[in-house]
Amino acid sequence: MSASVITVETQEDLSHKLIIQQPAVGLSLQGSIRVPGDKSISHRALMLGALAQGETEIQGLLLGEDPRSTASCFQALGAEISELNTELVRIKGIGLGNLQEPVDVLNAGNSGTTLRLMLGILASHSGRFFTVTGDSSLRSRPMSRVVKPLQQMGAQIWGRKGNSLAPLAIQGQVLKPTHYNSPIASAQVKSCILLAGLLTEGQTTVIEPAISRDHSERMLRAFGADLTTDPEAKSVTINGPAQLFGQKVIVPGDISSAAFWLVAGAIVPGSELVIENVGVNPTRTGILEALDLMGADIQLENQREVAGEPVADLRVRSSRLKSCTIAGEIIPRLIDEIPILAVAAVFAEGTTIIRDAEELRVKESDRIAVMAQQLHKMGAKVTELPDGMEITGGTPLAGTDVDSHTDHRIAMSLAIAALVATGITTIHRAEAAAISYPNFTATLQQAIG
Ligand SMILES: O=C(O)C1=C[C@@H](OP(=O)(O)O)[C@@H](O)[C@H](O)C1
Numbered sequence: 001m002s003a004s005v006i007t008v009e010t011q012e013d014l015s016h017k018l019i020i021q022q023p024a025v026g027l028s029l030q031g032s033i034r035v036p037g038d039k040s041i042s043h044r045a046l047m048l049g050a051l052a053q054g055e056t057e058i059q060g061l062l063l064g065e066d067p068r069s070t071a072s073c074f075q076a077l078g079a080e081i082s083e084l085n086t087e088l089v090r091i092k093g094i095g096l097g098n099l100q101e102p103v104d105v106l107n108a109g110n111s112g113t114t115l116r117l118m119l120g121i122l123a124s125h126s127g128r129f130f131t132v133t134g135d136s137s138l139r140s141r142p143m144s145r146v147v148k149p150l151q152q153m154g155a156q157i158w159g160r161k162g163n164s165l166a167p168l169a170i171q172g173q174v175l176k177p178t179h180y181n182s183p184i185a186s187a188q189v190k191s192c193i194l195l196a197g198l199l200t201e202g203q204t205t206v207i208e209p210a211i212s213r214d215h216s217e218r219m220l221r222a223f224g225a226d227l228t229t230d231p232e233a234k235s236v237t238i239n240g241p242a243q244l245f246g247q248k249v250i251v252p253g254d255i256s257s258a259a260f261w262l263v264a265g266a267i268v269p270g271s272e273l274v275i276e277n278v279g280v281n282p283t284r285t286g287i288l289e290a291l292d293l294m295g296a297d298i299q300l301e302n303q304r305e306v307a308g309e310p311v312a313d314l315r316v317r318s319s320r321l322k323s324c325t326i327a328g329e330i331i332p333r334l335i336d337e338i339p340i341l342a343v344a345a346v347f348a349e350g351t352t353i354i355r356d357a358e359e360l361r362v363k364e365s366d367r368i369a370v371m372a373q374q375l376h377k378m379g380a381k382v383t384e385l386p387d388g389m390e391i392t393g394g395t396p397l398a399g400t401d402v403d404s405h406t407d408h409r410i411a412m413s414l415a416i417a418a419l420v421a422t423g424i425t426t427i428h429r430a431e432a433a434a435i436s437y438p439n440f441t442a443t444l445q446q447a448i449g
């Protein structure tokens with residue numbers, strides 16, 4: 001209840017310790033909050049704005065570190081992007097095919113989306129040479145999932161471990177269209193190939209095993225690309241070469257960031273929170289379906305469409321949760337929310353089973369192993385499965401030292417768990433939250449009053 005429940009300590013190595021102390025009288029979360037702009041949409045708006053002819057205006061851009069990485073890469077490629085110090089950003093596009101050859105390595109930082117989507121763009125810009133890298137986490141994440149289909153299109157890409165790990169070198173080529181049956185449901189793979197198809201003459205098609213987020217499809221169409229989708233066949237086709245024209249983009253709040261407050265509101269007794277202006281694109285709302293299955297009390301209010309994306313305010317009230325099984329086609333629609341869902345499961349009656357989520361092992365950290373270890377340290381009953389977790393709820397959590405492993409989603413999930421743990425929880429390397437949610441701690445402070 002008091003502001004001193006939360007303290008941030010900056011360490012000598014500039015990492016942050018987020019210390020959360022349980023007050024004598026239980027805290028609850030109240031009021032209305034806003035979450036920052038959607039990260040997936042922010043990346044795409046920056047990239048398409050850079051590639052389009054004319055000016056693009058983006059309202060509500062996420063000012064997190066990942067979109068900053070995208071912006072700096074596309075500045076190095078020749079786009080003029082206004083400073084990322086307000087959520088209103090203007091871009092003077094360079095026009096498709098006109099990227100400059102940068103004189104230095106492009107650095108995607110911690111962002112898989114930046115690197116994988118950008119690879120499709122770079123590979124199709126013929127006659128130019130590019131080198132790309134990222135931080136130590138990104139340099140260990142698999143790139144063959146995009147390198148292989150790009151090579152089928154004629155791309156020339158080199159890197160360590162059979163061209164699968166960054167740093168990568170790319171010699172841009174005139175590509176040929178492909179009909180790609182992706183073995184994984186990944187919006188990054190789908191988007192990479194569609195972006196490579198922009199400059200490629202003919203029809204480039206991607207088929208996915210399950211539907212993944214469709215922000216690229218929506219935005220490519222809005223910028224003028226000729227794109228068709230067949231939801232039954234789970235396929236998308238782009239007809240190239242395309243022309244893109246600058247647009248006004250309004251970025252809704254990120255449901256992946258809202259997920260922390262949805263779970264916090266559900267598990268902290270006596271809470272009632274409204275999270276305003278959240279994107280509720282059906283390819284992203286797996287978290288709402290999973291929490292509904294668990295008995296959470298969440299209402300969608302003021303549902304509307306904003307610049308081609310569905311948006312709503314989400315009201316959550318605390319309730320008793322029960323276990324559920326999360327597997328199959330829903331996984332790509334809640335993939336980034338699994339760490340915080342694991343926290344919800346700790347407070348649910350019964351055993352929650354999460355399967356078919358092996359993708360989590362190759363995110364910013366191995367999110368299965370890290371969440372299982374850290375929640376276990378706090379006293380939770382969690383068993384790692386090769387492709388998920390089994391979590392038996394009902395054991396109270398006790399505050400202790402936990403570590404984000406420099407993964408933003410882990411840092412924030414552990415902070416929410418700490419709200420219902422006894423004593424003091426110290427989250428090491430909590431600064432990672434700024435990748436997708438720069439004001440996370442301030443909002444946490446605001447919500448607990
Ligand atoms: O396309 C995107 O913006 C994203 C797609 C997902 O990754 P995958 O495509 O690897 O599943 C998700 O985990 C990531 O945070 C953002």
Ligand SMILES: C=C(OP(=O)(O)O)C(=O)O
Pocket residue numbers: 039066110111112113114336363364409436
């Ligand atoms: C996996 C994530 O992002 P990316 O793949 O872009 O690094 C995420 O934001 O949880």
